Amino acid sequence: MRTATWGESMNRNVRLLRLPRLCNEPIDGFMDKAEKAVMMAAAAKKLEELFDVLQIDHKNDHNMRDTPRRVAKMFVEEVLHGRYSEPPAITEFENVDRYDQLIVTGPIEVRSMCAHHLMPIVGEAYIGILPSPDGKIIGLSKYDRIVDYFSSRLQIQEELVSQIGNYIMDMTKPRGLGIRISAVHMCKTHRGVRASGASRMVNSAFYGDMLSSPELKNEFVQECLSLERHVR
Numbered sequence: 001m002r003t004a005t006w007g008e009s010m011n012r013n014v015r016l017l018r019l020p021r022l023c024n025e026p027i028d029g030f031m032d033k034a035e036k037a038v039m040m041a042a043a044a045k046k047l048e049e050l051f052d053v054l055q056i057d058h059k060n061d062h063n064m065r066d067t068p069r070r071v072a073k074m075f076v077e078e079v080l081h082g083r084y085s086e087p088p089a090i091t092e093f094e095n096v097d098r099y100d101q102l103i104v105t106g107p108i109e110v111r112s113m114c115a116h117h118l119m120p121i122v123g124e125a126y127i128g129i130l131p132s133p134d135g136k137i138i139g140l141s142k143y144d145r146i147v148d149y150f151s152s153r154l155q156i157q158e159e160l161v162s163q164i165g166n167y168i169m170d171m172t173k174p175r176g177l178g179i180r181i182s183a184v185h186m187c188k189t190h191r192g193v194r195a196s197g198a199s200r201m202v203n204s205a206f207y208g209d210m211l212s213s214p215e216l217k218n219e220f221v222q223e224c225l226s227l228e229r230h231v232r
């Protein structure tokens with residue numbers, strides 16, 4: 001019987017680790033450093049094969065020599081880390097003053113990658129929270145971490161806003177919530193129709209009292225627009 005090559009046993013190890021999940025879902029459980037190293041090594045091997053197919057001499061090209069390893073590391077530790085790592089810890093504070101008016105935070109940088117073409121999605125998120133007077137509030141920086149976590153997956157913008165919104169609703173139970181993302185999709189600017197970099201996609205998701213109140217939605221959008229003016 002033939003013994004498995006290093007590459008084959010590596011592939012098997014990665015396969016045995018977890019079942020595959022949708023591109024923007026977390027895998028079952030989270031990976032530690034050693035498991036990530038196994039995945040990165042297996043992914044680097046596959047990238048070498050991809051470059052072979054594309055007839056790129058990655059072994060001798062001084063620019064490409066370490067590219068398979070670099071790209072594998074980038075996928076596992078950065079671009080897709082929101083599938084393999086635990087969500088950010090959320091520190092809650094008592095809402096001592098029973099504050100229940102709209103809070104809007106943003107712009108929060110969105111750096112993601114489109115699930116259809118593996119091209120960058122770059123933009124800004126705005127989050128509007130209507131705290132529950134007898135609920136909890138969380139530190140503002142946590143919203144940035146939550147956006148980064150869900151952006152670090154292969155995404156489409158429609159599902160990204162919902163994932164961020166559902167998570168904040170589940171974890172903090174505000175009486176209302178609005179998420180708005182405005183982003184440039186490089187699959188539209190760098191290929192296909194080659195749209196200008198000014199071409200953006202904007203979408204929102206609303207929950208609770210913000211979903212049912214046109215006034216609150218409008219107040220949120222106006223705040224987003226005034227925050228956006230500080231960006232451009």
Ligand SMILES: [Zn+2]
Pocket residue numbers: 114115116117118119185187188
């Ligand atoms: Zn795309």
